[in-house]
Amino acid sequence: xxxxxxxxxxxxxxxxxxxxxxxxxxxxxxxxxxxxxxxxxxxxxxxxxxxxxxxxxxxxxxxxxxxxxxxxxxxxxxxxxxxxxxxxxxxxxxxxxxxxxxxxxxxxxxxxxxxxxxxxxxxxxxxxxxxxxxxxxxxxxxxxxxxxxxxxxxxxxxxxxxxxxxxxxxxxxxxxxxxxxxxxxxxxxxxxxxxxxxxxxxxxxxxxxxxxxxxxxxxxxxxxxxxxxxxxxxxxxxxxxxxxxxxxxxxxxxxxxxxxxxxxxxxxxxxxxxxxxxxxxxxxxxxxxxxxxxxxxxxxxxxxxxxxxxxxxxxxxxxxxxxxxxxxxxxxxxxxxxxxxxxxxxxxxxxxxxxxxxxxxxxxxxxxxxxxx
Numbered sequence: 001x002x003x004x005x006x007x008x009x010x011x012x013x014x015x016x017x018x019x020x021x022x023x024x025x026x027x028x029x030x031x032x033x034x035x036x037x038x039x040x041x042x043x044x045x046x047x048x049x050x051x052x053x054x055x056x057x058x059x060x061x062x063x064x065x066x067x068x069x070x071x072x073x074x075x076x077x078x079x080x081x082x083x084x085x086x087x088x089x090x091x092x093x094x095x096x097x098x099x100x101x102x103x104x105x106x107x108x109x110x111x112x113x114x115x116x117x118x119x120x121x122x123x124x125x126x127x128x129x130x131x132x133x134x135x136x137x138x139x140x141x142x143x144x145x146x147x148x149x150x151x152x153x154x155x156x157x158x159x160x161x162x163x164x165x166x167x168x169x170x171x172x173x174x175x176x177x178x179x180x181x182x183x184x185x186x187x188x189x190x191x192x193x194x195x196x197x198x199x200x201x202x203x204x205x206x207x208x209x210x211x212x213x214x215x216x217x218x219x220x221x222x223x224x225x226x227x228x229x230x231x232x233x234x235x236x237x238x239x240x241x242x243x244x245x246x247x248x249x250x251x252x253x254x255x256x257x258x259x260x261x262x263x264x265x266x267x268x269x270x271x272x273x274x275x276x277x278x279x280x281x282x283x284x285x286x287x288x289x290x291x292x293x294x295x296x297x298x299x300x301x302x303x304x305x306x307x308x309x310x311x312x313x314x315x316x317x318x319x320x321x322x323x324x325x326x327x328x329x330x331x332x333x334x335x336x337x338x339x340x341x342x343x344x345x346x347x348x349x350x351x352x353x354x355x356x357x358x359x360x361x362x363x364x365x366x367x368x369x370x371x372x373x
Contacts, residue, residue: 019224028236057094111168138182157198163208
């Protein structure tokens with residue numbers, strides 16, 4: 001398979017979006033966020049690719065302004081906020097760093113690395129690294145981020161993108177395999193002018209390769225379900241996606257009737273939810289009355305309420321196993337899926353795959369989730 005970090009990450013967030021994007025090749029217009037990110041990345045490249053005299057802050061701001069495209073934005077206020085944020089990022093970068101001090105080896109460097117699976121099949125992961133710097137004792141890979149939120153250090157150390165970039169660097173400079181401790185992998189959050197850095201060892205490299213091969217395996221056997229996630233609001237496939245396309249349906253006789261049914265269900269859902277809470281409160285009061293009256297049944301003009309006890313027992317497993325014998329003991333055990341998942345997390349990748357192969361669909365049911373406006 002030929003793939004990229006971006007494609008793998010898309011599959012992890014929503015398999016259907018992966019299908020639309022990578023298999024069906026359905027094009028979507030670039031949204032404001034994607035445009036902004038691309039322009040900021042382009043401006044950072046402009047800042048650092050200068051010759052003897054690097055661009056000044058004014059030069060960088062002029063470059064940013066000249067590439068700005070107002071047509072991407074539907075909301076004028078959103079456009080003004082985005083432009084102001086871009087200016088702030090560039091000014092902040094010049095305040096904190098001197099572009100001419102960085103010892104840059106490469107900018108937006110294209111790469112292609114190969115990973116073989118257990119069957120010897122070669123998979124190719126390609127992409128582009130924003131920046132590679134030479135440090136005193138090694139290298140630093142820098143990936144620019146325009147997001148406002150910063151992840152935890154733990155997430156950075158397990159970041160799949162940085163791992164793939166490390167593989168690319170090691171292919172470019174094979175001798176650095178012996179110098180892993182001096183290869184920094186950094187996410188540079190431009191909004192905060194802050195870097196989060198990780199250093200990976202051989203064990204983490206092995207784990208990263210396993211994760212990639214597991215993802216590729218999932219893709220190859222996937223039926224590409226749609227998954228609602230926080231990125232849906234920025235997805236260009238909403239009008240095609242079964243999770244969202246009803247929102248864009250043109251109004252007709254059927255849609256008016258559907259609206260009535262949908263609204264009735266939402267009203268009933270919240271009414272039942274509210275009644276459940278009240279039911280629990282009244283049940284507690286009934287129990288209190290029974291305790292005070294020292295009775296097991298209450299009567300009113302509308303009927304009666306009877307207290308019925310349901311006892312749950314637990315058994316001494318060692319005694320029960322001895323009494324039943326091994327064969328009968330195994331027949332009374334019930335597989336607990338949640339416990340199986342916890343145990344599976346501790347197993348090697350090969351055994352996890354065997355467990356997946358042993359899994360078969362018994363039945364499929366559904367529930368209806370409700371979200372009010």
